[in-house]
Each structure stands twice: as C-alpha cells, then as structure tokens.
Amino acid sequence: MEQSIYILALPLLSFITLALIGKKLPHKVAGIIGTLSLLATTVLAYVTTASYFLAGRNADGIFAEAMPYNLTWLPINETLSIDLGILISPISAMMLVVITTISLMVHIYSLGYMKGERGFQRYYAFLSLFTFSMLGLVVATNIFQMYIFWELVGVSSYLLIGFYYTKPAAIAASKKAFIVTRFADLFFLIGILIYGYYMETFSFTPGETALAAAGTVLPTALMLMFIGGAGKSAMFPLHIWLPDAMEGPTPVSALIHAATMVVAGVFLTARMFPLFIEFAPGVLHTIAYIGAFTALYAAIVACVQTDIKRVLAFSTISQIAFMMVALGVCTGSDPHEGGLGYMASMFHLFTHAIFKGLLFLGAGAIIHAVHSNEKSHMGGLRKYMPVTHITFLIACLAIAGIPPFSGFFSKDEILAACYAFSKPMGLFMSGIAAMTAFYMFRLYYLIFWGKSHYEEQLALYRSGNIAHEPHKPHEAPMTMTVPLVILAAATCVAGFIPFGEFISSNGHAYAIHLDTKVATTSILLAVTAIVIATIMYIKPGRRITRVVKVVLREPIRAAYHRFYMDEAWLFVTKKIIFNCISRPIAWFDRHVIDASLDLTAKGTQWLGALIRPLQSGNVQTYCVYLLSGALMILLLLLYLN
Amino acid sequence: MSINLVIFSLLALLMIVSALFAVASSKIMRATTLLLFVLFGTAGLYFMLHYTFLGAVQITVYAGGIVVLLIFVVLLLGKGSVDVTQTSMRRYLAGVVTAMTGMAVTIYLINTTQFAQNTVDPDGVAMRELGMALMGTEKYNYILPFEVMSVLLLACTVGAILIARKK
Amino acid sequence: MTIPAQYMLILSAVLFFVGVFGFFTRRNLVSLLICTELMLNAVDINFAVFNAYCHPEHLEGYIFSLFGIGIAAAETAVAIAIIINVYRNFHSIHIKRLTNLKH
Numbered sequence: 064m065e066q067s068i069y070i071l072a073l074p075l076l077s078f079i080t081l082a083l084i085g086k087k088l089p090h091k092v093a094g095i096i097g098t099l100s101l102l103a104t105t106v107l108a109y110v111t112t113a114s115y116f117l118a119g120r121n122a123d124g125i126f127a128e129a130m131p132y133n134l135t136w137l138p139i140n141e142t143l144s145i146d147l148g149i150l151i152s153p154i155s156a157m158m159l160v161v162i163t164t165i166s167l168m169v170h171i172y173s174l175g176y177m178k179g180e181r182g183f184q185r186y187y188a189f190l191s192l193f194t195f196s197m198l199g200l201v202v203a204t205n206i207f208q209m210y211i212f213w214e215l216v217g218v219s220s221y222l223l224i225g226f227y228y229t230k231p232a233a234i235a236a237s238k239k240a241f242i243v244t245r246f247a248d249l250f251f252l253i254g255i256l257i258y259g260y261y262m263e264t265f266s267f268t269p270g271e272t273a274l275a276a277a278g279t280v281l282p283t284a285l286m287l288m289f290i291g292g293a294g295k296s297a298m299f300p301l302h303i304w305l306p307d308a309m310e311g312p313t314p315v316s317a318l319i320h321a322a323t324m325v326v327a328g329v330f331l332t333a334r335m336f337p338l339f340i341e342f343a344p345g346v347l348h349t350i351a352y353i354g355a356f357t358a359l360y361a362a363i364v365a366c367v368q369t370d371i372k373r374v375l376a377f378s379t380i381s382q383i384a385f386m387m388v389a390l391g392v393c394t395g396s397d398p399h400e401g402g403l404g405y406m407a408s409m410f411h412l413f414t415h416a417i418f419k420g421l422l423f424l425g426a427g428a429i430i431h432a433v434h435s436n437e438k439s440h441m442g443g444l445r446k447y448m449p450v451t452h453i454t455f456l457i458a459c460l461a462i463a464g465i466p467p468f469s470g471f472f473s474k475d476e477i478l479a480a481c482y483a484f485s486k487p488m489g490l491f492m493s494g495i496a497a498m499t500a501f502y503m504f505r506l507y508y509l510i511f512w513g514k515s516h517y518e519e520q521l522a523l524y525r526s527g528n529i530a531h532e533p534h535k536p537h538e539a540p541m542t543m544t545v546p547l548v549i550l551a552a553a554t555c556v557a558g559f560i561p562f563g564e565f566i567s568s569n570g571h572a573y574a575i576h577l578d579t580k581v582a583t584t585s586i587l588l589a590v591t592a593i594v595i596a597t598i599m600y601i602k603p604g605r606r607i608t609r610v611v612k613v614v615l616r617e618p619i620r621a622a623y624h625r626f627y628m629d630e631a632w633l634f635v636t637k638k639i640i641f642n643c644i645s646r647p648i649a650w651f652d653r654h655v656i657d658a659s660l661d662l663t664a665k666g667t668q669w670l671g672a673l674i675r676p677l678q679s680g681n682v683q684t685y686c687v688y689l690l691s692g693a694l695m696i697l698l699l700l701l702y703l704n
Numbered sequence: 705m706s707i708n709l710v711i712f713s714l715l716a717l718l719m720i721v722s723a724l725f726a727v728a729s730s731k732i733m734r735a736t737t738l739l740l741f742v743l744f745g746t747a748g749l750y751f752m753l754h755y756t757f758l759g760a761v762q763i764t765v766y767a768g769g770i771v772v773l774l775i776f777v778v779l780l781l782g783k784g785s786v787d788v789t790q791t792s793m794r795r796y797l798a799g800v801v802t803a804m805t806g807m808a809v810t811i812y813l814i815n816t817t818q819f820a821q822n823t824v825d826p827d828g829v830a831m832r833e834l835g836m837a838l839m840g841t842e843k844y845n846y847i848l849p850f851e852v853m854s855v856l857l858l859a860c861t862v863g864a865i866l867i868a869r870k871k
Numbered sequence: 872m873t874i875p876a877q878y879m880l881i882l883s884a885v886l887f888f889v890g891v892f893g894f895f896t897r898r899n900l901v902s903l904l905i906c907t908e909l910m911l912n913a914v915d916i917n918f919a920v921f922n923a924y925c926h927p928e929h930l931e932g933y934i935f936s937l938f939g940i941g942i943a944a945a946e947t948a949v950a951i952a953i954i955i956n957v958y959r960n961f962h963s964i965h966i967k968r969l970t971n972l973k974h
Contacts, residue, residue: 683903683966687798687895694806701809712874716882723886723909727893732901739905742886746912749879753923758936762915765940770908770947777951778901781958799895803888810884814877824873824923829933837930838937846934853941860945864952 064131067111067149067202070159073104074195078188085184094177097187098170101194105163108198112156116565125570128152133204142263147211148204153566154333154409158201161413164553165322165420166194168546169314172424175542176314176431186226186312193219197323201330205265206255206288209331213251213295216327217244220319224311236307243304247294254287267334274342282343285335289328289350296328297380298387299357303629305380309372309436313427316372321379321423322416329386329412336405336568340396351391351484355491358384360626362498366505367622370436371426374506375419378462381499382415388492389477392484393568402568403483406575407476410562414469417557418461421550425455428539428547429510433517438506442603443515447536450544452511454551459507461554463500464589469557471586472575478585479578489581497588504596513603712752719745736774743767754828876924880917887913900954900964907950908943915939 133148225237394401482489890909922932
C-alpha cells in the first residue's frame, strides 16, 4: 500500500516538469514524458488495487478501508482538523483503475490526435494536472480533502476546455463550466462546513454521538453536498455547462467530460452512501427523482442534436443520471434488500467510463478525419474508417444494452434496482434505456451509413461545381486506433467481471444474477429501438423520417434548443439577478465604498497640489522657510514659557 | 559718558550703517567694501574686550583673506556678478517682517536676561595661556579641534581647486 | 567703566538680522555669501562677548570664535569655487536660474 503515494506523486511531478520546462521540450518528448509517467501511475494503481483486493476480507466479511497515509494538515480545534492522506476503499480502488486506464488511453490517443497542435506540451501538463487531481479526489481521506481536489479538478477542466484559447466559443465554454460548477460548489462547501461543525470531523465516518445528536442537520448537509455533486455531474438544471464543454479537444471530453470528472458527483454520493441510507433516505429518493428527470430530458435532447459531440454529451448526462437514479432508489444497505442500486451504480460507472471513453475517442477519430463536428459532413464513413467503425459499433451496442457487451450488465442491474424500488420508476427508466439505444444508433447510422458527404463533394468537384477537391476521410493513425481497440476489448469483457464480489452497498460479497424478466424486457426494448433507428436512418430521406419530422416539428425544434434551458438560465442570471441584486450592489460599491476611498485620495491630492509650489527648487526660498520656521518655534517656546 | 562708550557707539554706528548699505547695495563691489568695514568694526569690538589676538586674526583672516577672495571673484566674474533684478515686494516685506520680528525677540530676550557679571577682565588673555589651551592635551585644551580644523582647511583647499578647475 | 554686555549682544543681533534680511532679499550668489559672512560674524561676536563677560576664567568662547573664523574662511573658499563653477555652467550667478533641485 505504501506505493500508493506515488500514484499521486507521479502525475504531479509530470505536471510540474511539463509546466516548468515543457516549452523548451520538443512535442514528442513532452508527450512521451506525460504518457510514460502515466503508464507508471497506471501500473501502480493496478498493483495497489490488486493487493488491496487480494488482501482479502476481514473478520466481518468486508474489505476494510486502508489508510496508508494520513497527515493532519490544518488543525482547527481539538476535534476538527483538515487532513490530507490516502484512503483506499473498494470504490476508490475501482476509481483508481478507471481513471488511470482511461487517462492512459487518452494520453496515448492524444499523441496522434493533438499532433502538431500549438501548446502540445501545455496540453500534456494539464492532462497530468487533471489526472493528479482526480486521483487525489478519489483517494481523499475526508470530505475536505475531497473538496480541495474537487476544485483542482474543476480548474484543470476549465483549463482544458479553454485549451484553444484563441477561439471565443472555447473561452465562453470554459468560463461557463467554471462558473456553473463553482456555483454548485458553493453549496458543497456550505454542506461541508455544516457537516464539519455538527459532526466535529470531516471524515466520512463521524462518531456515533454526533450522528445521534445531528437530527435534521445531517440531511441538510448531505443535500447541499449533493448539489455540489449535481453541478459536477451535470444534473438538471445544472447540466448546462457540459454540452458547451465539448469545445475542448475531444480526448479531453473523453477523459474529463465522459469518463471521470463528471462522475465525481456520483462518487461523492456513493462515498457518503452509508450516511445517506441511514440518516437521509428522503434526500436519496429526491436524488433519484432528479436523476430520472435528468435522464429523460437529456435523452430527448440527445435524439435531435446534429453535432456528434453534443449527442455524446447529452448521452453522458443521461447515463450519469442513470447512476444517480440507481443510488437514489436504494432503500437499505443490504444488496439483497434494497441496496442493489449502489452496486449497480458503481458497476455502471465502471462500464460507462470505458464505453463512453471509447465513443468519445471514436468521435475524435471521426472529427480528425472529416474536420467537422456536424453530422451533415459525415455519412458513409464505414468504408473509410473500418477500425473506428467497428469499435464505435461495439460501444453503441454496449450503451444500448445489448448482451454480451458491458453496458447490458450494469444497466440491467440499475433497472432491476429501479423495479425493486417501484414499478413506475422501473418502467420509466426502461423507456429511457430504449431511447438511449435509439439515439445512439441514430448517431451511428448518420455517421457511418447513408450518403457519403465526401463522395457527394467529390462528384460536385468532378462536375466542376466546386473549386477545391474535397478532403478524403482516412483511418486514424496507430496511436489513435490502438486505444480504441483496447477500450473496445475492455467493453466486450467488462460485463463479465464479478463486480458485486468487490463492491456492494454493505461490503459483503454479492453475486450478480440476471433478473430474466427485466433482462428480457430491456433487450426487447433496446432491439426495438435499434430497429426503429435502422428503419429511419439507414438511408437518408426515408419517408417515415420526413413524416416524423413534420408531425413533431415543434417538439423537435424545442429539443434541438435543449428546451431553452440555457435561455432560462440567462434570463434568471442576466435579467433577474444582475438587475435586482448585482446592479444595486455594484452601485453601492461604486458610489459609496469607492467614493469614500476616492475622497481620501482626492483630499490627499488636493493637499499635495496645495503644498507642491513650496518645492520650488530654489535654495534661497528653502532657507527662508527654514529660518522663518525656526523663528516660529522660538516664538512658540517663548509663549509657552 | 566714558570714552569706552563713545568708541563703542562710533563702532556700532559704523558697523550697522555699513551692514545695511552692504545688504542694500546692488553693486557687489561696493557691498564687499562695506563688509570690510563691518569686519574691521568687529575687530575693534574684540580689542575693546581686550581679546587682541582674536582681533588680529579677525583682521588678517577675514579682512585680509576672505574679503580679498570675494573681491577676486567679483572681478573675475565681471558683469555677471551685478545684481540687477528687483526683488519682489512680497519677498521684501517678508524679509523685513522676519528680520524685524527676529530682532525684536532677540533684543527682548537680551534685555530681560540678567548677567551674573557685567565687567570685562582688563588684562585680557595672556598669549601664553592661549597657546597652551590651543595646543594642550589636557582638559579644556583644544589640540584635537585644532588639528581637525587644519584637516578641514586642507580638504577645503583641495575641494575648491577640484570644483573650480576647468575640465 | 565698561560697556554693558547687553549693548554688545544687541549690536550682534542687529548685524545678524541685517544679514538675514539680506539673505531673504538678495538674488545674487555673491551677495548671499556676503550676508552669510555678516551672520557668521555676528555669531563670532556673541561667542567672544559671552566668554569675556560670563566666564573670563575659561577660553571656550574665545577659541570657538577662532575656529568660527577658520570655518568661515573654509566655507568661503568652497562657496567661491562653487560660484565660479555655477557661472561657468549657467553663465549667470542669479539665484532664479538655480532651480535644478526641483527636478
């Protein structure tokens, strides 16, 4: 376990190295430094995880939490202190594996994707910083350390979204992401402070007496923490930053905005799960309803977007919402009786990270090939990019819930947990799962099937209608296809991992068994959805597609504009908050606080101007002042005597 | 009225009138000559105090050295040394007021102060005593300031040459 | 009969303040130097007078006067060197031109 400190130290070291001397290094060297240090980190993470689970269960039959390092960093009073350290629990071990794996894939992939970009070294420095922060977040020994790394993660996300800082859209997106998540983090911080105040500790396991005395305070604190998590995990209505965050480089989207950072909220909720389930089940169910609504909303929006990364972004929101729902529908800590959702959520987090990372990296390869995010510039790409096509298809099948791909198993567990909670919830989530299958295959067909944009353009060029020969799509280089293949392979096998053996709500081993009824229903629904998508999108201009477009014109337009959520936010912030709160405050600041300071400055200035002529540079005048002054002092002394 | 008082009055009159004219004159050459009269008057005062050596020094150093230096520079600078500009009325008034106030205060203080002894030792200071005091190393002897003086004068000579020398 | 000390002191005070007045109103460096000499001279008289009337058994005032004269000589030498240099640089010894201290 002692080696676990290097899991944090190596990415940090790589960040510092690249940030300090990166500019002087050639691109290739910087990339290799970052990738190699991450490779070492990944190996260490695997070793740590393996040794943790191989150490076996303790007498209670659970994997005890291991804390190889813990340092009192900032003592506040006798009982309360902010600690920094490393804590390995089943879920943090799982997260270590997920983060390092996806991050390593992204590092390798970026060698090809970012080749020749300006700021290549900066990109790798930021990737290292992000990896360090995310790893620090999951191994946090207490909620405050988690918060510190939580913010670091937010900063690195901000830096990476705004990587193309010459693009106004990227700058706007990075600011939006930062401000929205910071807004949510404010609640998180308040929650932490309330928690710390009443529990007299920041650790995840407060003392019994403090818990008994807490009463309604604990649910409030937990709810506030969840709002912070909802901000990072893009739950409705704080989801607005995630689609815009796609302005960043695509591998970054894969790493941060699909696989790791956005699940931080889920991880946080899971980390606090024992407290949630025992003291705040009501809050937990609220989370379930928020999650369910978000899942539906995001799925609908995903059905009509034209930018492929946006589709994936909304699909991410929807899938994270699935994880939230799974956590929220828990009613007990025994996985056999109401606690299944916890395991299901973590399982889905695990599988989703892999296949969503794969989807994003695939999308990156496609964008790399056609130089556009818009689906209208794609179509018919399966001939030109066979590897990307196959891996993308595998990922689509996984997210749609088709066995034997990993998504099927985890989603099935989630649905089983939902049905166990209540039938309407189960049906609702099954419906959304079907929608997932539909929009993913819509995307798949639009990219890889149908009329090839390139061929159309080529025909136009041959007939002399356009001046430039179109750019021919080509398969991505090896550095990009290898991660795709690795992740696709992982997607195929990840579902067969006996996940419940390692992670469950009460720590005891849980054997995953498929609920045949649920499984059959969801497979049927998914297949149906895929068939509908096939009918509608396998060839362009199908009559049914046109009919649907005409019949549902207004809803489609609303969904395309994301149901005007951004506009609603803008209205609230710009029209209401700015006008009613910010402007008066600004006025007060400018005309009362600033004015009083200005007055001091003006007074000093006036006084200075008044006595400035005394400084004439004329020595004789100075002598006059000196003598007159001496005389006045003499007179004063005489008068006083 | 004793003969001493008559001499003192004449000296005082000479000095004050010369000083006033020296200060008021716009011709530097004339001012310097009038300053010479003041310095001679001062030497006369020292003689009245029976400080003959001091009086002699006053005449040789001040009248003989400094005034000659002044005349030298006036002649060297020629027309540049003529004070032609008129002083502004304000400054003139300020000068008068300050000088008058200061004079009034000082004279008031002098008049209200009682001196323990209002006579002068008619023998003055013996030359031998003075020499011992200047060169002695005992208490109330001044060998150190004397040497410092000589170093200072040397430094001034060197400094003056350095400053005035053409580059 | 000797002259009262007050008379001597008043004379030196008058000389001193005549010097002050001149220092205030004259605009020429040499004139200023003359005024300074007047003031220094008045101070020397004071030293001598206090010594002669108050502490005839000591020689502090006497010797202070001697040193005062020496200092005056040194000061005049340096001042004249400066005046010559100023004249060389500014082609005038008028005090109005000499405001470089301001900058």
